[in-house]
Amino acid sequence: MAEQESGAREPAEFGLDDAALAAHPTVYAADAFAGRTVLVSGGAGGIGRAAAWLLGRLGARVVLAGRNAEKLEGARTAMAAHGLYVRTAVVDIREPESVAALFARVAAEAGGIDMLINSAGGQFPQAAIDFSAKGWNTVINTNLNGTWHMMQAAARAWRDAGRAGSIVNIVVVTTHGLHGVAHTIAARAGVIGLSQALAVEWAPLDIRINCIAPGVIETPGWRVYDPKAVAAYPRSNPMMRNGSTWEVAEACAYLGGPAGGFVTGEVLHVAGGSQLWGETWTIEKPDYFRV
Ligand SMILES: CCC/C=C/C(=O)SCCNC(=O)CCNC(=O)[C@H](O)C(C)(C)COP(=O)([O-])OP(=O)([O-])OC[C@H]1O[C@@H](n2cnc3c(N)ncnc32)[C@H](O)[C@@H]1OP(=O)([O-])[O-]
Ligand SMILES: NC(=O)C1=CN([C@@H]2O[C@H](COP(=O)(O)OP(=O)(O)OC[C@H]3O[C@@H](n4cnc5c(N)ncnc54)[C@H](OP(=O)(O)O)[C@@H]3O)[C@@H](O)[C@H]2O)C=CC1
Secondary structure, eight states, rough: TTOOOOOOGGGGGGOOOOHHHHOOOOOSTTTTTTTOOEEETTTSSHHHHHHHHHHTTTEEEEEEEEEEEEHHHHHHHHHHTOOOOOOEEEEEEEHHHHHHHEEEEEEEHHOOOOEEEEEEOOOOOOOOOGOOHHHHHHHHHIIIIIIHHHHHHHHHHHHTOOOEEEEEEOOOOOEEEEEEEEHHHHHHHHHHHHHHHHHHHGGGTTTTEEEEEEEEOOOGGGGGGGHHHHHHHHSSTTTTSSSSSSHHHHHHHHHHSGGGGTOOOOOOEETTTTTTTTOOESSOOOGGOOO
């Protein structure tokens, strides 16, 4: 892979750690989310964790959700030590019953939510022609069906409580330059289309729905990618660098909070322009494309 370099790093080194997330400067006022409750799926992962830290620091009560209780507890402990209000809940977003139980618990223990960030998701790199039925179904179930279960449960809770809400779905860049993850592009394009349909259908319920399409953002999720592919990520966009989870977190605060009050059905790329120029190969680039 001529265009990819060596320089492998350990997955644990990817992204901002809790100490950095506790101290990172923010453009938002310290009380911008005071009185709000935010549920973050994938909240112990890279992007979700940064969003949880930011919104918690801005005064929100935060509920972190994911499958791995130990990971969730690690994130909760770090944030609680900083004086933030954090609760955790185990959920598999692919299972409607698990999602229903999550929302029942959040209603009972936190009085419901005002904002949902769907950051739970992921995929593995593989040439599409080699996808197994199980692999395809896993990625579609996680990213499209799982996100839908979370959105519908949130909307039902808001409708029943007569409460306004906003949803931010973390997707991927679907329109240009991301290769080797066709299953996730199909799933996320589905989430974008769904979000646009629901932005209209649920506007009468005072529910806003937007998506963020991150480009290459350093997180532990990168562990499934070949180190040689990862080494090439900084050259995959016109800004010639990787993005940080904080940059996505601040976009979540904009779209999901009061600043984005008149924005719905939108897709915000936080991708250094990779939706326009550049290529991200998560698998080895075929010789056919080498010029
Ligand atoms: C910068 C680039 C752009 C984007 C970056 C990011 O999003 S990074 C941040 C995002 N974060 C992430 O992406 C997090 C990392 N990703 C993951 O954890 C998983 O890819 C997941 C999201 C599918 C969850 O899976 P899970 O724990 O629910 O399930 P499981 O692990 O048990 O797999 C189920 C089935 O899927 C198949 N299959 C799975 N892997 C491979 C493979 N390498 N090869 C081939 N096939 C594979 C296989 O069929 C397997 O069943 P089997 O044959 O074993 O019986
Ligand atoms: N990092 C990047 O470069 C990019 C990331 N994205 C997307 O952003 C989102 C967040 O990614 P990132 O933070 O990097 O990745 P991480 O892998 O760090 O975080 C993803 C989190 O999702 C949770 N999760 C996965 N499957 C499920 C499930 N079925 N039910 C509940 N939780 C689940 C995992 O938690 P647990 O293990 O506890 O289940 C994990 O902590 C993902 O959708 C990702 O694809 C998009 C473009 C680029």
